Amino acid sequence: MKTTHIVSRILFYFTRILSAIYFFLAAYSVFALTTGLFLTFKDNGKYFQVCYPFTSHPVMLGDYNLPYILFDFLAPLSLYGLFFLLSSNVFKVFFQPKLFTQNGVLHLKRFYLSNLFIPSIVIFFAFFFVPLDNEVALFIILHGMLGAFAYFLAAIFKQGLNLQNEQDLFI
Numbered sequence: 001m002k003t004t005h006i007v008s009r010i011l012f013y014f015t016r017i018l019s020a021i022y023f024f025l026a027a028y029s030v031f032a033l034t035t036g037l038f039l040t041f042k043d044n045g046k047y048f049q050v051c052y053p054f055t056s057h058p059v060m061l062g063d064y065n066l067p068y069i070l071f072d073f074l075a076p077l078s079l080y081g082l083f084f085l086l087s088s089n090v091f092k093v094f095f096q097p098k099l100f101t102q103n104g105v106l107h108l109k110r111f112y113l114s115n116l117f118i119p120s121i122v123i124f125f126a127f128f129f130v131p132l133d134n135e136v137a138l139f140i141i142l143h144g145m146l147g148a149f150a151y152f153l154a155a156i157f158k159q160g161l162n163l164q165n166e167q168d169l170f171i
Contacts, residue, residue: 008094015088022081026074029060033069067129075122082118086111090150093157100160108154115147 032039032050040049040056041064049058062073090111093104119140126132 005095008091012088012091012095015084015091019081019084019088022077022084025060026077026081029074029077067126071122071126071130075126079118079122082114086114100157100164102161105154105157105161108150108157112147112150112154115143115150119143 029050031037033048038051038053038055040051040058041047042049045064048062048064050060051057052059060073062068086107089107093099093101093107096104123132123136123140
């Protein structure tokens, strides 16, 4: 069990850092796109480049049209920030002193619901505004499988919590 604690703690910090990076890039991109600071354009305004602060070196590139910016640029950045944040909360469950808790079940529930529904909802709305690649369908399938796996894990945790609570009543 000690190995599980170590690995889950490492994964917790790794995914929490990834979450912060994705959220920061999304917020920085929104700032650059709304203010025009640290933003350059290519091909007569057809493409934009979000540059590192106080430089002209691009950190992110994209097509300069609103549907692309919303659905292909900002949505993935912010949603993967959310994905890694929820993942880190799931990993945090595994290094707590008590494994089966209501809080753990809640984190797993949030994780599986977000993986099952958010990608499909976003893609549904994006379908009307931007062309979708075949890779997008693969990502939806992968998130759906991850959500289903997390659903079963949450059911196991809920059963473990019930058994643990029953055991506490007998003592």
